[in-house]
Amino acid sequence: MRHRIAVVGGGPGGLAFARVLHHHGCPVTVLERDSAPDARPPGGTLDLHQGLGQLALDKAGLLAEFQALSRPEGQAMRILDTAGTVLRDWRPRPDEQANPEIDRGQLRDLLLGSLDVQWGREVAQVVPGTGEGVLVHFADGRQETFDLVVGADGAWSRVRPAVSPVTPQYAGVTSVETAIDDIDSRHPNLAQLVGDGSVAVYGVNRSLVAQRNSGGHVKVYTTFRAPLDWHADLDLTDVEATRSHLRALFDGWATPVLDLLGHGTAFVRRPIHVLPVSHTWAHVRGVTLLGDAAHLMPPLGAGANLAMLDGAELAESIAADPEDLDEAVRAFEERMWVRAGRWAAITTAGLERLVSPDPAEALALFEQVHG
Secondary structure: OOOOEEEEOOOHHHHHHHHHHHHOOOOOEEEEOOOOOOOOOOOOEEEOOOOOHHHHHHHOOOHHHHHHHOEHHHHOEEEEOOOOOEEEEEOOOOOOOOOOEEEHHHHHHHHHOOOOEEEOOOEEEEEOOOOOOEEEEEOOOOEEEEOEEEEOOOOOOOOHHHOOOOOOEEEEEEEEEEEEOOHHHHOHHHHHHHOOOEEEEEEOOEEEEEEEOOOOOEEEEEEEEOOOOOOOOOOOOOHHHHHHHHHHHOOOOOHHHHHHHOOOOOOEEEEEEEOOOOOOOOOEOOEEEOOHHHHOOOOOOOHHHHHHHHHHHHHHHHHHOOOOHHHHHHHHHHHHHHHHHHHHHHHHHHHHHHOOOOOHHHHHHHHHHHO
16 A cells, blocks of 8 residues: 655655655655755754764665765864863764764755655645545645655644644753855964864853864854843844854953854854653654654754654654554654653753853763763
């Protein structure tokens, strides 16, 4: 029996789900609200863990291609204090493959392959239990019915309300992102500061992290504790005003560190929202969630990895028992909830230590991870 299966969202989790189903010869439709793959910037770089994101790629038959694209040297991590003194300078071994980096755009293209993606299909609502299956209402007024709808549509999922009334809550921490282009040729001193991977500086209730992407592109993130409306009197499209505001927030930090804020041409506010650590729901026939839609947690390197493994495992569960689609989904949900709860607890505690009144907590966490 061929089921009508749709996944809402063309991010890493949704594409991993579709790609593994495709690998097993099962048809699936990807519904993506963006009008094209390059309709918006793909974002920064991702470190894919051996037992999570890399495992998902292996299940999709894409691990060798990932290894050819990834940057193992990007695992390097340098930590400074606010005076610019190097506290730790960790560099991976040449054969280190625990968490190699890959640009999000490269990962997206790798997963896309020849998948059936319907671009520009924004989902407005998902209604289960209609008799004919699960009814998907699109923003343009059209409707379509499926046997299974998988919500892989992120923090503000349009699928989640079909199974859970819970919505993300602000974690009290905000990140503001900017970027530096052609850093090696235009800003060699900053390129040396960042190194092959990342440089991080931790202060009282705030941090500044710069992370190398491919092609000489560096993402710079300031993170700090603040009310959700901290920017109410600030025009974030005014680059100079925003830069001045952030420099004041990090007043007294070493000049080379603050120089990382001096070259971006735009600033993007990213308040950190989370779902409850143990978010679960009563099973609903024909609908499920994965990735951030199911278990949004602080962005400490686990989100995309978990989303991809969620997608791959759900696809394998369906492929292994295609005659009992509902039981395959139930079994997946039980496994996912256990793993997601464990990682949500880890990342929640990690955020508390990385944006802490005591910067020594961040250094201690680094030692724990790299020890």
